[in-house]
Amino acid sequence: MKQSMVKTWRPRFDEVVQEAGYELLDVEFVHEQDDAILRFFIYHPDGITVDDCEIVSNALSPKL
Numbered sequence: 001m002k003q004s005m006v007k008t009w010r011p012r013f014d015e016v017v018q019e020a021g022y023e024l025l026d027v028e029f030v031h032e033q034d035d036a037i038l039r040f041f042i043y044h045p046d047g048i049t050v051d052d053c054e055i056v057s058n059a060l061s062p063k064l
Contacts, residue, residue: 012063017042020059
């Protein structure tokens with residue numbers, strides 16, 4: 001996924017994250033060593049735990 005595709009898909013990602021009860025701060029697509037990584041930075045007023053990351057990941061997976 002290229003940066004231009006991230007920009008195109010950002011509104012859809014944002015909608016899914018909001019429906020899960022979080023705010024999408026940023027989406028980053030990077031290449032690290034031999035891996036392509038799509039990172040989502042999320043926010044919640046109560047903070048973010050590993051469980052929150054799992055919730056958002058599970059919500060986003062069908063869109064990806």
